[in-house]
Amino acid sequence: MKLAVIAGDGIGPEVVDEALAVLRAVVPDVETTDYDLGARRYLRNGELLTDADLESLREHDAILLGAIGDPRTVPSGVLERGLLLKMRFALDHHVNLRPSKRYDGVTSPLAGNPEIDFVVVREGTEGPYTGNGGALRIGTPHEVATEVSVNTRYGVERVVRNAFQRASARRKKLTLVHKTNVLTFAGSLWQRTVDEVAPEFPDVTTDYCHVDAATIYLVTDPGRFDVIVTDNLFGDIITDIAAAIGGGIGLAASGNIDATGTNPSMFEPVHGSAPDIAGQNKADPTATILSTAMLLRHLGKTVEAGRVEAAVVADLAERGDAARSTTEVGESIRARL
Numbered sequence: 090m091k092l093a094v095i096a097g098d099g100i101g102p103e104v105v106d107e108a109l110a111v112l113r114a115v116v117p118d119v120e121t122t123d124y125d126l127g128a129r130r131y132l133r134n135g136e137l138l139t140d141a142d143l144e145s146l147r148e149h150d151a152i153l154l155g156a157i158g159d160p161r162t163v164p165s166g167v168l169e170r171g172l173l174l175k176m177r178f179a180l181d182h183h184v185n186l187r188p189s190k191r192y193d194g195v196t197s198p199l200a201g202n203p204e205i206d207f208v209v210v211r212e213g214t215e216g217p218y219t220g221n222g223g224a225l226r227i228g229t230p231h232e233v234a235t236e237v238s239v240n241t242r243y244g245v246e247r248v249v250r251n252a253f254q255r256a257s258a259r260r261k262k263l264t265l266v267h268k269t270n271v272l273t274f275a276g277s278l279w280q281r282t283v284d285e286v287a288p289e290f291p292d293v294t295t296d297y298c299h300v301d302a303a304t305i306y307l308v309t310d311p312g313r314f315d316v317i318v319t320d321n322l323f324g325d326i327i328t329d330i331a332a333a334i335g336g337g338i339g340l341a342a343s344g345n346i347d348a349t350g351t352n353p354s355m356f357e358p359v360h361g362s363a364p365d366i367a368g369q370n371k372a373d374p375t376a377t378i379l380s381t382a383m384l385l386r387h388l389g390k391t392v393e394a395g396r397v398e399a400a401v402v403a404d405l406a407e408r409g410d411a412a413r414s415t416t417e418v419g420e421s422i423r424a425r426l
């Protein structure tokens with residue numbers, strides 16, 4: 090397995106170290122290439138992601154990413170647009186897969202500690218993230234700023250079909266989350282696409298939920314969801330809620346997937362670089378370790394993925410909500426492999 094590793098900034102290198110040690114324990118012959126990408130390199134030489142970086146990343150089977158960003162030294166948007174989103178777009182990561190599961194031993198902030206087990210399939214290459222927009226009369230009282238949401242039939246259909254496939258392999262329920270009552274152009278495209286793909290998956294029931302209402306259901310009745318499909322921005326927002334209800338951002342894993350397999354997919358924790366706790370051996374590496382399990386599953390290494398997940402499940406069951414250091418969590422999970 091040829092793995093590109095982008096440890097990144099803040100707590101990124103700490104959580105990636107633990108995840109790589111777990112990975113090597115189940116796949117001893119993994120070959121890694123380290124990439125110096127993120128705030129440090131940008132501050133050193135102004136480089137974000139060069140064509141050569143991209144070309145070289147493409148030679149790998151998958152990418153493991155820790156976290157990128159340093160809000161104290163790099164202006165907001167520079168690394169997001171110039172590095173993280175550029176990678177997702179250039180490598181055609183159209184399926185942004187974000188499972189939400191409350192594991193035994195973990196307490197959800199929701200009353201009654203309900204069972205939570207759903208996945209969000211967030212579109213990853215379109216929507217308002219494309220940078221289509223602009224500003225006029227900047228700095229004047231008449232400034233106008235626009236951000237245009239791009240939704241193509243091709244882009245919507247491929248992510249909707251992927252979500253149906255996942256629902257068919259799970260509890261067979263797919264919920265489209267959008268805002269069709271206001272965003273009528275994009276909303277109509279999404280709803281029609283779901284309706285037109287649905288006959289290919291007769292076993293899957295479809296449902297629709299406005300995004301504002303979805304935020305209510307996520308905290309009052311998360312059991313109603315199995316697979317959610319949604320656009321890039323709505324998906325960004327609801328997956329933070331999904332992480333919180335499942336026991337916290339320290340456990341939330343994600344995959345940025347090119348479902349065609351043409352480009353390497355990238356796996357990363359949902360959390361950011363957390364500079365406030367960087368270097369203190371405090372960050373929970375579980376989200377990165379679970380992202381590694383998703384990576385293994387994506388590459389067809391289901392047995393190895395299952396071993397990592399089982400070790401995490403066993404560790405969480407014992408650890409519960411107790412705070413542990415980064416290295417303690419990594420060691421404890423490896424001891425259970």
Ligand code: IPM
Pocket residue numbers: 169170173174325359
């Ligand atoms: C995420 C992050 C990113 C996003 C940012 C850092 C560009 O919030 O992965 O959810 O909005 O997708």
Ligand code: MN
Pocket residue numbers: 325326329
């Ligand atoms: Mn986010």
